[in-house]
Amino acid sequence: MFSFRKKDTQTDKDVRSDRKKQNKQAGGNGLDLFDFSGDVAISVRDVDLYYGNFQALKKISMDIPKHQITAMIGPSGCGKSTLLKTLNRMNDLVEGCRVEGEIRIGDKNIYARDMDLSALRKNVGMVFQKPNPFPMSVYDNICYAPRTFGIHAKAALDEIVERSLRQAAMWDELKDRLNKSALGLSGGQQQRLCIARALAVQPEIILMDEPTSALDPISTGKIEELCLSLRDSVTIVIVTHNMQQAARIADKTAFFLLGEMVEYGDTEQIFSAPKDKRCEDYITGRFG
Amino acid sequence: MIKINKTKLQDAGAKYVFIVCACMSIIAVFGIIGYILYASIPAFRDIGVFNFLFGTLWNHGLEDSDKWDITQIYGILPMFVNSIIVTVMSVAIGGTIAVFTACFMVFWCPDKFHLRYAGKNKMIAKIVSWINQINLRAFFDQIIKLLAGIPSVIYGYFGLSVIVPILSSLNNGNTGLGILACSLVLAVMILPTVASLSKNALESVPQHYMEGALALGNTKAQAAFNVVLPAARSGVISALILGIGRAVGETMAVNMVSGGRALFPEGLFSYIRTLTTNIVMEMSEAGVGSTLESALFATGFVLLVLVLIINLSINLVPKEFKGKRGNKVLKGDAGAKIVFRKKGIVPEVLKYVAVACGAFIAFTLLYLIAFVLVSGIPHITWNFLFGESTLMSPTLLPSFISTGYTILIALAIALPFGVGAAIYLSEYSKPGSKVVSVIRTFIDTLAGIPSIIFGLFGYLLFATLLGGRCTLAGAFTMVLVILPTIIRSTEESLRAVPMSLREASYGLGAGKFRTIFKIVLPNAFAGIATATVLSIGRIVGESAALVYSAGMLRTTVPNALNPMNMAPTLTVFLYMCWAEPVAANPVTGAAEIGLNQAYATAVVLLVITFLLNLIVFFIEKSVKKKR
Ligand SMILES: Nc1ncnc2c1ncn2[C@@H]1O[C@H](COP(=O)(O)OP(=O)(O)OP(=O)(O)O)[C@@H](O)[C@H]1O
Ligand SMILES: [Mg+2]
Numbered sequence: 001m002f003s004f005r006k007k008d009t010q011t012d013k014d015v016r017s018d019r020k021k022q023n024k025q026a027g028g029n030g031l032d033l034f035d036f037s038g039d040v041a042i043s044v045r046d047v048d049l050y051y052g053n054f055q056a057l058k059k060i061s062m063d064i065p066k067h068q069i070t071a072m073i074g075p076s077g078c079g080k081s082t083l084l085k086t087l088n089r090m091n092d093l094v095e096g097c098r099v100e101g102e103i104r105i106g107d108k109n110i111y112a113r114d115m116d117l118s119a120l121r122k123n124v125g126m127v128f129q130k131p132n133p134f135p136m137s138v139y140d141n142i143c144y145a146p147r148t149f150g151i152h153a154k155a156a157l158d159e160i161v162e163r164s165l166r167q168a169a170m171w172d173e174l175k176d177r178l179n180k181s182a183l184g185l186s187g188g189q190q191q192r193l194c195i196a197r198a199l200a201v202q203p204e205i206i207l208m209d210e211p212t213s214a215l216d217p218i219s220t221g222k223i224e225e226l227c228l229s230l231r232d233s234v235t236i237v238i239v240t241h242n243m244q245q246a247a248r249i250a251d252k253t254a255f256f257l258l259g260e261m262v263e264y265g266d267t268e269q270i271f272s273a274p275k276d277k278r279c280e281d282y283i284t285g286r287f288g
Numbered sequence: 289m290i291k292i293n294k295t296k297l298q299d300a301g302a303k304y305v306f307i308v309c310a311c312m313s314i315i316a317v318f319g320i321i322g323y324i325l326y327a328s329i330p331a332f333r334d335i336g337v338f339n340f341l342f343g344t345l346w347n348h349g350l351e352d353s354d355k356w357d358i359t360q361i362y363g364i365l366p367m368f369v370n371s372i373i374v375t376v377m378s379v380a381i382g383g384t385i386a387v388f389t390a391c392f393m394v395f396w397c398p399d400k401f402h403l404r405y406a407g408k409n410k411m412i413a414k415i416v417s418w419i420n421q422i423n424l425r426a427f428f429d430q431i432i433k434l435l436a437g438i439p440s441v442i443y444g445y446f447g448l449s450v451i452v453p454i455l456s457s458l459n460n461g462n463t464g465l466g467i468l469a470c471s472l473v474l475a476v477m478i479l480p481t482v483a484s485l486s487k488n489a490l491e492s493v494p495q496h497y498m499e500g501a502l503a504l505g506n507t508k509a510q511a512a513f514n515v516v517l518p519a520a521r522s523g524v525i526s527a528l529i530l531g532i533g534r535a536v537g538e539t540m541a542v543n544m545v546s547g548g549r550a551l552f553p554e555g556l557f558s559y560i561r562t563l564t565t566n567i568v569m570e571m572s573e574a575g576v577g578s579t580l581e582s583a584l585f586a587t588g589f590v591l592l593v594l595v596l597i598i599n600l601s602i603n604l605v606p607k608e609f610k611g612k613r614g615n616k617v618l619k620g621d622a623g624a625k626i627v628f629r630k631k632g633i634v635p636e637v638l639k640y641v642a643v644a645c646g647a648f649i650a651f652t653l654l655y656l657i658a659f660v661l662v663s664g665i666p667h668i669t670w671n672f673l674f675g676e677s678t679l680m681s682p683t684l685l686p687s688f689i690s691t692g693y694t695i696l697i698a699l700a701i702a703l704p705f706g707v708g709a710a711i712y713l714s715e716y717s718k719p720g721s722k723v724v725s726v727i728r729t730f731i732d733t734l735a736g737i738p739s740i741i742f743g744l745f746g747y748l749l750f751a752t753l754l755g756g757r758c759t760l761a762g763a764f765t766m767v768l769v770i771l772p773t774i775i776r777s778t779e780e781s782l783r784a785v786p787m788s789l790r791e792a793s794y795g796l797g798a799g800k801f802r803t804i805f806k807i808v809l810p811n812a813f814a815g816i817a818t819a820t821v822l823s824i825g826r827i828v829g830e831s832a833a834l835v836y837s838a839g840m841l842r843t844t845v846p847n848a849l850n851p852m853n854m855a856p857t858l859t860v861f862l863y864m865c866w867a868e869p870v871a872a873n874p875v876t877g878a879a880e881i882g883l884n885q886a887y888a889t890a891v892v893l894l895v896i897t898f899l900l901n902l903i904v905f906f907i908e909k910s911v912k913k914k915r
Contacts, residue, residue: 031628090503118630122505132496135519135609139616145504148514150629158620178616181609194500201505201628 031119031149034106036204041066041235042087047101049082051094056082058259060101064252066204069227069236071246071267074256075282080239083256084207087237088124089117106204122149125198129210131190133182133197138174141182141193145201160200167233168196169226188219192226199234206230208238212245224249243283247271255279302801303716309708313730313775316768320737320745321592327748328586334579335362340586346550346561348570348580362583364563364590366552371562371594373553374470374542375535382475382535383528385645386482387517388638390524392646393428393483394490395512396639400424428646430901431653432487436480437897438656439829439859442890444544444866446656447473449663452545459557468556469545474538476652478531483649485530489523490516509635521609526602530736533598537591537738539564539832544866563591564740564832571836588744592737599736603729660894664887672888677844682861684889686848690759690855694838695827697763697851698770699820705767706774707809707816713775714782715804735772739832742769746837759851762838769833770823777822781815782808814911818904825900828893831859840864858896862889 042064049057056079064070072080085091086099089110103110110120122145133141142161143151151157161178165171170192182193191211198206208227212220220242227236227249240246246253247267254264255276263270263279274280332340336359343363350356401424405416451472455464493516501511517524547559548569561569567584574581669675677683709727717724746765751757785808793803809816839854842864848855856864869882 031630088503090499093499093502118505118507120505121503122628126503128496128499128503130496132494132500134497134500134515137609137612137616144501144514145506146626146628148504148506148510148632150632151626153624155619155621156624156626158618159622159624160620160626162618162620175618176615177611178618179614180611183608184611198504 031116031122033116033119034108034123034204036066036106038107039066040064041105041205042237043104044083045102045104047083047086047099047103049079049086049091049100050096050098052096056259057086060261062254062261062264064235064237066235067231067233068251069231069238069249070252070254071250072237072239072254072256073241073243073246073282074262076241078256079259080256081209084126084209084237084239087205087207088121088126089115090126092117122201123203124205124207125201125203127191127194127198127206127208127211130214131187131194133185133190133193135181135183137179138182138185138193139178141197142200144197149201164196164200167199167230168192169222169229170196186219188215188222191215191219191223195223195226199230203234205235205237208236210239210241213241220245243271255282257282296799298801299799302804303712306708306712306716309705310712310727312705312709313727313734313771316771317730317733317737319749320741320768323745323748324585324589324592324741327744328582328589331362331579331582331586335359335583335586340364340583341368341590344552346566348573348583351579358579362579364566364587366550367561367563367566367587368590369552370467370560371536371564371591374467374474374560374562375532377467377471378474378478378535379528379532381471382478383482383531385475385648386479386527386531387486387524388642388645389432389479389483389649390486390490391512391517391638392642393425393487395508395516396643397425397428397646428650430905431650432480432484433901433904434897435476435649435653436484437825437829437901439831439862439893439897440477440538440541441544441831441859441863441866442656442660442893443473443477444541445862445886445890446476446659447541447545448866450655450659455557462557463547464557465545465547465559466557467546467553467560470542470560470562473541473545474535477538477541478534479649481534482527482531485527486520486524489520489527492523493519507632507635509639510632513635513638522605522607525605529598529602529605533595533736536598537564537595537736537740539568539738539740540863543568563587563594564738567591567740567744568832568835585744585748588741592741595736595738595741596733599733657894660887660890664889664891667884667888668891672885673892677842677848679842679844682842682885684858684861684892685845686843686855687858687861687889689845689848690762690838690851691828691857693759693851694763694766694834694857695824697760698766698827699823701764702767702770702774702823703816703820706771706819707778709771709775710778710782711804711809713779715800715808731772731775734768735776739769739830742833743836746833751837751839754852757837757839757854759838759848759853759855762834762857763851765833765837766827766830769830770826773822773826774816774819777819778812778816781812781818784815785811814907818907821900821903821907825897828857828896828900829859830857831863834860835863840868858889858893862886862893865889 040063044060044062044064047057047060048055060083072083074080082091086103087105091097091099099111105120105124108115134144136144139161142164143157146157146160151160162171165174170189173189182190185193195206212223215223224245227238230236238250250267252265253267253270255262255270257278263274263276270279271283274283339359340362342365343360344365345361345363346366347361350361351358401420401422403416403420405413407413447469452464452469455469456462458464497515497519498511501515502508506514542562543565546561546565548561548565549559550561550566551558553560566587570580571584574584672683674685675683677686713724713727742765745768746761747757750761750764754761789807789811790803793807798806834857838857838860840856840860840863841854843853843855847853865882865886
């Protein structure tokens with residue numbers, strides 16, 4: 001006669017209920033359900049997003065190519081962060097957030113009911129605007145995600161730490177302070193550590209939301225270099241307010257305005273010959 | 289010209305008044321330590337410190353025997369050991385449940401029930417929709433606050449009437465009193481302290497830790513237990529330490545279920561006596577100036593030192609993670625097999641443990657309330673509440689009077705001092721100043737001193753000064769008990785007054801004194817009101833601090849009207865129903881009369897506690913609305 005209905009948006013329950021099924025499908029660990037063999041890493045189709053009654057994204061469609069850097073630019077409040085968060089479903093945490101349309105990553109609809117959030121976020125890492133290393137040692141920060149994905153052998157963890165730090169070009173800086181608190185690092189180091197932490201589980205895609213806006217120019221430069229060096233192995237989607245930054249590192253750039261994607265194309269073209277007047281105004285600084 | 293000088297004078301004078309207020313806590317702490325040590329000296333001298341601390345026999349009845357020497361019969365080691373065991377067990381049980389409950393409240397408590405009812409019965413449908421409207425988070429907050437506000441003597445009765453019978457059935461029908469019963473009762477009693485402080489600690493962990501962990505593919509349970517809880521570690525540990533201090537110092541409830549034998553425990557059902565209950569059990573037999581009396585004060589001194597050490601050790605908890613020792617050298621294996629797998633069933637299980645703990649706390653409180661109401665309401669009569677009180681059929685009227693006196697007198701003294709101290713701390717101190725941190729340490733220390741110690745101090749100082757135990761001495765004692773609450777709550781609200789208001793006042797040429805009294809204090813009114821209500825709650829619920837300062841004596845209304853006489857407050861009356869049940873009614877049996885009166889009194893106390901909580905709730909709500 002009574003029944004419990006949970007309107008929880010965070011779907012831990014879904015995750016677990018479908019875990020077994022996926023384990024079978026993916027031949028074992030349930031994490032490799034994505035197929036990244038194609039050229040397109042992320043394909044966004046007709047996505048509308050609402051925060052309650054407010055529509056924050058309007059009919060967004062874009063293909064994000066594999067192993068390239070794609071930048072999202074646009075004035076404050078235009079929905080860049082919102083779109084970025086839909087790509088690994090971090091917006092599930094936002095009360096009253098609703099997504100319509102389809103987003104395919106590695107040829108899987110990530111908004112399908114049986115999507116495994118853990119598997120999704122393992123493959124689509126995220127770096128936040130404010131560096132957020134955990135209050136643990138450098139070593140434990142990097143091992144954090146591998147540990148939750150079942151790796152406890154010391155040799156394997158050591159291997160992962162070294163690989164991730166080398167990939168993030170921090171090995172020489174940090175190899176002697178692996179046991180020190182990550183909170184003791186400088187802001188720029190913390191942010192690169194967060195990138196290394198995301199790299200530890202070998203994601204295919206890393207989403208970055210204004211990763212350098214809290215940093216000084218030198219740290220910013222290092223992170224840009226890092227992005228460029230990672231391009232061979234990961235697909236990077238980066239939100240930035242710094243147009244030079246987009247021009248320097250991005251292969252593709254998308255310009256957003258008031259929840260719409262106004263223009264999307266090769267970075268060179270966007271910056272040298274924008275097709276849309278609004279985009280041109282923004283890039284040339286004639287825009288609020 | 290003259291006017292300016294007057295302002296200046298006022299400002300300078302006010303500052304010193306406030307400093308004096310702020311120093312009250314320091315004086316109180318030193319006064320308490322000093323007095324109790326002074327009263328213990330005869331015992332330490334006659335018995336010997338070593339014999340006293342490490343002696344294993346406590347039996348003052350042997351004092352007259354030729355075979356025993358005074359140095360052999362006052363050993364507190366069994367009591368010390370019992371205190372430690374009971375504390376460890378209660379914190380292990382209650383602390384764990386409390387931390388999990390805090391996790392539940394922060395991470396998984398839904399906003400509302402989502403019950404659905406498919407049947408046609410209108411009544412049930414209405415009830416279901418009513419249940420669905422409850423704001424669960426606020427509900428749990430209130431549950432914790434209520435649990436914290438319930439007088440400890442009521443927990444004692446709850447232990448006697450609910451926990452002990454259950455334990456007794458587990459113990460093959462033998463008695464359920466003893467060490468396990470004490471631990472369980474204490475576990476329930478420290479729950480609210482540990483749970484609410486742990487909750488604060490968890491809530492102050494920045495949201496971005498949670499987000500970071502989720503973005504790495506964690507489930508919420510994994511993020512909660514692997515990142516957020518460890519990040520809140522120092523706060524949670526501090527909460528547990530405060531719980532330990534609370535458990536060591538708790539007296540009345542433990543006394544009621546302990547069995548009272550001054551021996552080392554042999555099993556979970558051994559009768560025990562702890563440091564605190566040792567004092568309560570024998571104080572009434574101790575003659576003024578006797579070795580026994582001094583030995584009991586010395587027991588109090590040992591207790592006091594123990595609690596001070598425990599509470600000061602909070603300062604040793606590192607505030608943030610500083611890294612591990614040594615340098616990590618990696619011995620990685622380039623060929624190591626790295627296969628990521630789905631793991632982590634443990635956090636998911638812990639999540640259900642957390643939910644279960646939350647449900648358990650809610651159930652415990654509701655059960656306790658229901659139990660008291662059901663047992664007590666039938667015995668509430670107009671005559672019992674307000675009738676003429678005689679020694680053989682005492683009523684609550686004298687207790688209402690003495691509780692009222694105690695509240696009025698204690699507040700009349702503590703409020704000005706407490707508010708003055710808060711003003712000094714928030715308006716005159718420079719941030720990070722040494723003086724302030726010293727004063728604050730003393731305020732915290734005072735707050736952590738067990739009630740029974742206040743009781744001993746009140747007996748030594750106020751009862752002696754006033755020529756014997758009396759309501760007034762009890763009220764003076766309560767001043768010290770409520771002072772820390774008032775200072776803290778007031779200071780918090782003073783700090784919440786925006787700086788711009790003060791600047792505006794200075795800008796108009798007002799002096800500091802005028803600014804404080806015309807601008808800052810009125811804006812902090814809600815905080816002072818909260819402090820007052822909390823203090824009233826503390827006074828109403830207090831027993832251990834009052835039995836030796838205000839005394840335990842059933843009395844008549846005319847006697848109670850004079851605060852220089854002894855008259856039990858409501859809670860002390862409740863305690864007396866157990867400690868000294870009205871004797872000699874051969875038909876109904878003495879103890880039963882005591883128990884019935886007890887539950888009727890407990891109902892009154894619960895209603896008062898509930899109303900006080902309600903008032904605080906509405907004050908806080910109105911403050912939130914304003915901001
Ligand atoms: N949790 C939320 N609830 C309601 N509205 C939101 C929420 N988060 C964002 N919005 C709204 O959605 C719109 C897009 O926000 P978003 O954060 O994506 O902008 P942005 O482009 O990242 O801006 P910025 O450059 O300032 O970071 C804004 O109008 C914002 O007010
Ligand atoms: Mg943004």
